[in-house]
Amino acid sequence: MVAVVAPHTSNWDFLVGILVAYTLGVPWRWRFRFLAKHSLFVGPVGAFLRAVGGTPIDRAAKHDFVSQIARTFERDGRFLLAVTPEGTRKRVEYWKTGFYYIALEAKVPMVPVAFDYATKECRFGEPLMPSGDLKADIEKLRPFYERIRPKRPELFGEIRIRD
Numbered sequence: 001m002v003a004v005v006a007p008h009t010s011n012w013d014f015l016v017g018i019l020v021a022y023t024l025g026v027p028w029r030w031r032f033r034f035l036a037k038h039s040l041f042v043g044p045v046g047a048f049l050r051a052v053g054g055t056p057i058d059r060a061a062k063h064d065f066v067s068q069i070a071r072t073f074e075r076d077g078r079f080l081l082a083v084t085p086e087g088t089r090k091r092v093e094y095w096k097t098g099f100y101y102i103a104l105e106a107k108v109p110m111v112p113v114a115f116d117y118a119t120k121e122c123r124f125g126e127p128l129m130p131s132g133d134l135k136a137d138i139e140k141l142r143p144f145y146e147r148i149r150p151k152r153p154e155l156f157g158e159i160r161i162r163d
Contacts, residue, residue: 001080001127002103004141005113006095006159008084010151016115017082018052020122033072034082066101073106082113091155094162097134104130112141118149134161 038056073079083099103110112125125144150156
């Protein structure tokens with residue numbers, strides 16, 4: 001599955017996510033993975049990130065990354081990919097849509113996940129199989145995230161995608 005983790009407004013989101021996966025007993029043999037900017041993967045921090053499932057991504061370079069990740073789902077069988085669609089902790093105008101195309105190509109469900117800091121809860125939405133209609137599927141995800149209160153609310157914008 002692709003866990004669509006939003007909003008992502010704090011460095012704490014990473015630690016909370018790792019602890020939630022551990023607490024829920026997500027087996028590491030399921031190949032729990034997350035994407036992060038490649039510049040974080042240096043020295044001891046990089047080694048740690050790789051050890052806990054990090055996959056570096058160079059956001060400036062154009063690679064066939066969606067297909068590479070989709071093939072990993074096919075090859076590994078049990079694969080859980082956590083993605084933050086904002087792609088950063090800063091406020092963004094548009095969500096990145098790679099998570100959607102990965103799930104679509106891999107034929108796996110997207111599961112909305114959020115950390116509600118006001119209630120101190122990790123919330124999970126209903127799994128959604130991507131239909132191929134990006135706009136319609138994003139509209140199905142939107143209500144789940146509208147109720148969430150992030151660590152830094154001023155950094156979470158409206159859920160929008162580029163036309």
